[in-house]
Amino acid sequence: MAGIKLRQVTKKYGSINVLNSINLDVADGEFLTLVGPSGCGKSTMLRIIAGLETQSTGDVEIDGTSVNDVRPSLRDLAMVFQSYALYPHLTVQQNLMTPLRLRDLDFWERLPLLGYLVPGRRAKMAKITEEVRTVAAVLKIEHLLNRKPGHLSGGQRQRVALGRAMVRNPAAFLMDEPLSNLDASLRVHMRAELSELHRELQSTFIYVTHDQAEALTMSDRIAVMMDGDLLQLGTPDEVYKNPNDIRVAEFIGSPKMNILPGVADPNGQVTCLGFVLDQSLEGTAQRPEQGPVSVGLRPEHLTLRPDDTEGCFSGKLTYKENLGSDVFLHLETEGFEQRVVLRVKPHEANFAKLGQNIFYSAEPGKMILFGADGKRVGLTTQQSNGKPD
Amino acid sequence: MRKSRAHYWFIGPAVALMILLLIMPVFVAATLSMTDYSLGNSSFNWVGIENYEKLFSRRSYQKMFSASLTYVLLVVPISVALGLGSALLISSLRFGGEMYKAVFFLPVMATLLAMAIVWEFALNPIVGVVNDVLRSGCDKSLVYGLLSGSWLGYEPTTSWYGAACIKKFPLWLGDKQYALGTIAFIGIWQGFGFNMVLYLAGLTSVPRELYHAAHMDGADSAWERFKLVTWPMLGPTNVFVITISSIRSFQVFDTVEALTGGGPSKSTYVMVYAMFEKGVKQNLLGIGSAITIVFLAFVLILTLVQVYFVNRRVHY
Numbered sequence: 001m002a003g004i005k006l007r008q009v010t011k012k013y014g015s016i017n018v019l020n021s022i023n024l025d026v027a028d029g030e031f032l033t034l035v036g037p038s039g040c041g042k043s044t045m046l047r048i049i050a051g052l053e054t055q056s057t058g059d060v061e062i063d064g065t066s067v068n069d070v071r072p073s074l075r076d077l078a079m080v081f082q083s084y085a086l087y088p089h090l091t092v093q094q095n096l097m098t099p100l101r102l103r104d105l106d107f108w109e110r111l112p113l114l115g116y117l118v119p120g121r122r123a124k125m126a127k128i129t130e131e132v133r134t135v136a137a138v139l140k141i142e143h144l145l146n147r148k149p150g151h152l153s154g155g156q157r158q159r160v161a162l163g164r165a166m167v168r169n170p171a172a173f174l175m176d177e178p179l180s181n182l183d184a185s186l187r188v189h190m191r192a193e194l195s196e197l198h199r200e201l202q203s204t205f206i207y208v209t210h211d212q213a214e215a216l217t218m219s220d221r222i223a224v225m226m227d228g229d230l231l232q233l234g235t236p237d238e239v240y241k242n243p244n245d246i247r248v249a250e251f252i253g254s255p256k257m258n259i260l261p262g263v264a265d266p267n268g269q270v271t272c273l274g275f276v277l278d279q280s281l282e283g284t285a286q287r288p289e290q291g292p293v294s295v296g297l298r299p300e301h302l303t304l305r306p307d308d309t310e311g312c313f314s315g316k317l318t319y320k321e322n323l324g325s326d327v328f329l330h331l332e333t334e335g336f337e338q339r340v341v342l343r344v345k346p347h348e349a350n351f352a353k354l355g356q357n358i359f360y361s362a363e364p365g366k367m368i369l370f371g372a373d374g375k376r377v378g379l380t381t382q383q384s385n386g387k388p389d
Numbered sequence: 390m391r392k393s394r395a396h397y398w399f400i401g402p403a404v405a406l407m408i409l410l411l412i413m414p415v416f417v418a419a420t421l422s423m424t425d426y427s428l429g430n431s432s433f434n435w436v437g438i439e440n441y442e443k444l445f446s447r448r449s450y451q452k453m454f455s456a457s458l459t460y461v462l463l464v465v466p467i468s469v470a471l472g473l474g475s476a477l478l479i480s481s482l483r484f485g486g487e488m489y490k491a492v493f494f495l496p497v498m499a500t501l502l503a504m505a506i507v508w509e510f511a512l513n514p515i516v517g518v519v520n521d522v523l524r525s526g527c528d529k530s531l532v533y534g535l536l537s538g539s540w541l542g543y544e545p546t547t548s549w550y551g552a553a554c555i556k557k558f559p560l561w562l563g564d565k566q567y568a569l570g571t572i573a574f575i576g577i578w579q580g581f582g583f584n585m586v587l588y589l590a591g592l593t594s595v596p597r598e599l600y601h602a603a604h605m606d607g608a609d610s611a612w613e614r615f616k617l618v619t620w621p622m623l624g625p626t627n628v629f630v631i632t633i634s635s636i637r638s639f640q641v642f643d644t645v646e647a648l649t650g651g652g653p654s655k656s657t658y659v660m661v662y663a664m665f666e667k668g669v670k671q672n673l674l675g676i677g678s679a680i681t682i683v684f685l686a687f688v689l690i691l692t693l694v695q696v697y698f699v700n701r702r703v704h705y
Contacts, residue, residue, distance in 0.1 A: 052601050073607035085602035089621035098617070102607035164606070 002063040002076070002171035002204060003028040004049060009058035011044055011228075018044050020228045021058070026172075031198050031205040035215040036225035037251065042208045045225070046174050049206065051075050062171065073102070078165035082177040084157045086149040092160050093132060093145040099168045100128040135163045138200075155186050162197070172204035179214065191217050212252045216240065224248045246374040249296050255328055255341045258302070262295040262369070270295065270369065273313055273333065278364050279379040293377065294370040299328065299343035301366040305359040312359045315340055317352050331358055415685065422678035429672070440679035452655040453663045453680075456569055457639060460659055463573040464580065464638040469630055471577065472584025477619075479585070480592045490589070493582040501579055505647035508575050512561040520558040527554035562648050565656040572657050575644050580637060584630050591626030595619060624702070632695045636688055660684050 004026040011019040018041045026032045034042040047053045049060055051072035059066050067075050078099075086095050101110060108114070109121045136142045139159045149157055158178065165173055179187045179194075195218050198205050209215055215222045216236045223233045224247075231245045243249035249257045262272035268281035272295045305312045315331030318339065327349040329342040342360055352358060369377045422440055426433035444450045475493055479486045496504065511518050526532035534540040537551035546552055553559070559567045599618045608614045642661040645651060651658040651666065660680060668677020 047601075050601075050605060052604055071609060072604045073609055077605070079602070079605045081598045081602060083596060083598050085596065085598040087599065087602075087617065087621070089624070099606040102613070164602075 003030075004172060004204065004206070005059075005061040005064075006045075006049070007059040007061070009045070009048060009055045009060065011041070011048065011053070012056045018228050019048075019055070022230050024223060024230060024233070026204060026206060029202050029204055031195070031207065031218060031220045033207045033209060033215040033219035033222050034225055035209055035212055035222055035251075038210055040225045041228040042210075042225050043176055046079075046176055046206060046208050050077055050079050050174050076168075076171040077174055078168055078170040078172075079174040079176065080161050080165050080178045082180055084149070084161040084178075084181075086157060086160055086164070088149050091146050091148055092141065092152070093129075093136075095149065095160060096132045096135060096145075096163050096167050097128055099164060100131060103168065104128060131167055132163075135166050138166070139163050154182050155190070158182060158190065166201070170203070172206060173201075175205065175207045177209055178207075180209070180211070187214075194218060213254065216252070222252075224251060226251070242376075243296075243368065244376045246294055246296070246370040249368060249370070253298060255299050255343070257368075258297045258299065258340045259338065259370075260295045260297065260340070261336065262293045264291060264293050273336070275313070277362075277367065279367060279369075281369070281377060281379065292372050294374075296368040296370060297362050297366065299341045301363045302340070302342045302360050303363060304342065304344055304348055305361050308359050312361050313340075314357055314359045317354055317356050317358050320349065320352065320354065322346070329358065331360075415682075418678040418681050421674050422682050423675075425675045427672045427674055433675075436675065440676050441683075443676065444679055444683060449655055449658065450663070453658045453660060456656060456658050457660045459569055460573050460576070460641055461635055461638045463570070464576045464641075465631065465634045468577045468581040468584055468634055469627075471581040472630065473588050473623075475581070475585045476588035476592055477615075480589060490586070493585050495582070496579045497582045497586075499579075501643045502647055504579065505575065505644045508644075509562070509648055512571060514558065514560045514563065517561075519561070523550075523553070523558050526550075563653060565653045568649055568653060568656045572641070572644050572648065575648075576638060576641055580634065584634060587626060587630050587633075588623070591623050592619070595622040628695055628699045632691055635691050639684065639687060639691075660687075 004024075006022050006024040009019055009022045010017065022045060034045060036042050044053065048055045051067065051070065054068075059068060061067065062075060062077075087098065090098065104124055104127075105115075105121065109118045109124065115121060132145075133142070136145060139162060141156065141159050141163060144152060144156055144160070149160065152160065158181075161178065175194075179190050182190060191214060194205075194207075198218075207214075207218065216239075219236055221234060222236055222239045224231045224239060226245075226247050232239055232243065232248045234242075239248065239252055243252060243257075246259065250259065260272050262270045262277070264270050264281055270277045270280060270293060277295070308314065313333070315333040317329055318332045319330035321328035321330065324346075326343050327346050329344060329349060329352060331340045331342065333340060340360075342358075367379070369379050371377045423435060423437060424433040425436050475489070479489050482489070510516075512520075514520055526536060533550075533554070537543075537546075537548045537554070539548075539551070544551075546555060561567050561571045595618065599622065600614060603614045603617050606617075608617050640661055641659055642665065645657050645659055645662045646665070649657045651662050661684070664677050664680045664684065667673045667680060
């Protein structure tokens with residue numbers, strides 16, 4: 001078990017910056033998820049931690065010691081790959097044994113045939129076999145031990161890949177999108193299993209995914225990455241409720257946050273789609289945010305209104321997305337090309353017909369404001385302008 | 390419902406051509422191998438298996454089999470090993486790989502007959518550049534010391550090079566000790582670039598992630614990773630390369646025809662050359678056909694071994 005630290009880590013391929021000075025502290029035993037769209041540098045970062053790639057500048061520390069010049073196998077980390085990367089010519093048992101054979105047997109003991117003559121090999125092999133059996137029992141893959149990866153289903157391969165990572169009892173697990181090759185229902189199931197496994201092993205997990213749902217459901221903390229920058233690091237709740245950047249706000253949450261155009265006046269009042277909002281900019285003195293701003297509203301923070309009362313937005317219903325437990329209403333607003341999405345209960349949405357004009361309002365105090373540069377701007381609630389609660 | 394007969398029209402032309410161009414000639418050869426037919430004769434006599442008896446009893450045909458097999462056993466392992474080695478080295482290069490690929494592949498593209506003539510000049514015992522270079526090393530102590538082994542404390546005159554310096558350098562193609570080896574050398578030089586290209590293609594299909602997994606699992610040396618990932622993943626390529634090289638080496642003909650004509654004293658009398666000599670030059674179609682049938686049997690065995698035994702073990 002170990003904590004992992006990244007200090008000012010950058011990575012360049014030629015003139016392209018893949019990682020811009022990343023600082024990250026992963027606590028011992030933590031489940032940390034690196035999440036971001038493809039190409040944001042999250043997998044590169046994982047491979048730098050693993051030692052499969054070297055950073056251009058900066059330090060990687062494991063358990064307080066710098067591992068910049070330590071080869072991957074000596075960093076005591078295990079990795080689970082997206083494609084599982086099982087050795088196709090070896091049986092499941094041999095696959096699970098490989099890391100132990102390479103660690104515990106010396107060159108002579110690994111030789112085919114001749115190796116059997118080396119004294120002490122039998123005892124070592126017995127120990128390795130025992131450890132493999134234990135891990136196989138934990139993952140419930142004992143009945144697969146004699147099969148080859150080609151004869152396993154996706155979920156079974158996933159377990160074997162996990163097992164190969166577990167047998168060495170590493171200081172930390174690195175996982176590179178391990179669930180993305182599974183079908184939807186199995187993926188949801190494996191999320192729960194991975195979380196349980198993490199609780200049982202009490203080991204550090206660093207998990208890379210582009211799926212924000214995986215990040216929200218499994219992690220202790222999430223690190224949102226975009227274009228080589230670490231934008232926000234926090235618990236799933238923090239990142240969801242208080243995104244500090246418009247890119248984080250749009251990436252985390254499904255359906256994604258509605259971003260409406262607004263204008264801030266010198267008094268801190270924000271006008272959005274022709275309405276003055278019930279919250280205004282924090283502070284009174286300097287207002288650099290004066291001018292265009294973006295107003296973020298989560299779909300679940302918009303409520304339907306029966307008619308056009310004061311402080312209501314409106315839009316034409318273009319699409320109704322029925323998920324059974326919830327209904328997403330997609331609304332088109334005049335003079336604004338992005339659709340607004342509302343999340344409502346099915347019985348509330350019964351009346352709504354396609355093409356109809358729908359009225360809705362924002363729950364007070366739930367809006368999130370971003371300045372022209374995409375950074376979060378603080379808001380305070382006022383009494384005067386909004387509708388009464 | 391009436392059954393459509395369109396499928397006959399689709400496969401018909403291919404089947405007809407295959408029978409006409411591939412299967413019929415084999416049957417004709419098999420039939421001729423039981424006769425004493427010569428081209429131009431109006432009739433022939435059935436001789437049964439007499440031609441085959443000759444093949445397996447006469448001294449010159451025993452030499453033929455031994456020359457062909459020796460050639461295959463020399464060329465296949467060496468050209469496969471060189472092909473794999475050069476492919477591994479080239480794929481590990483950061484730049485310059487394209488140049489090496491082109492250089493090693495050139496002999497494959499060149500006409501072997503033209504290349505054979507160049508080799509004939511190079512290997513000429515008197516004016517050839519090979520012996521010239523070797524000879525010029527005899528009076529240079531550095532080269533002499535290295536090649537004759539005198540630096541390692543051996544008596545220089547007992548080594549091959551030391552003895553050759555005193556007496557003379559080999560006649561290469563004119564010496565029955567060296568002729569087959571020299572022909573095999575040209576075969577390797579010409580053929581390994583082809584194997585290299587096949588291996589390069591095989592190497593690109595090995596998933597990168599497997600190497601990463603091997604790194605993580607502790608396969609620290611290149612040799613460990615080769616054993617754990619590269620070699621098993623190249624299995625199908627290996628089978629293909631070995632089969633193709635074996636068949637190609639059984640078929641060696643142009644270098645023999647151009648350089649030695651089967652000699653000296655039948656030391657390079659390989660099967661396809663024998664076929665040509667008996668069937669075409671001496672117009673003994675019966676015995677020529679018999680050699681052809683035996684040759685086909687060899688190739689068939691190789692192919693069957695590939696399909697039935699090896700292929701099953703390398704596809705996971």
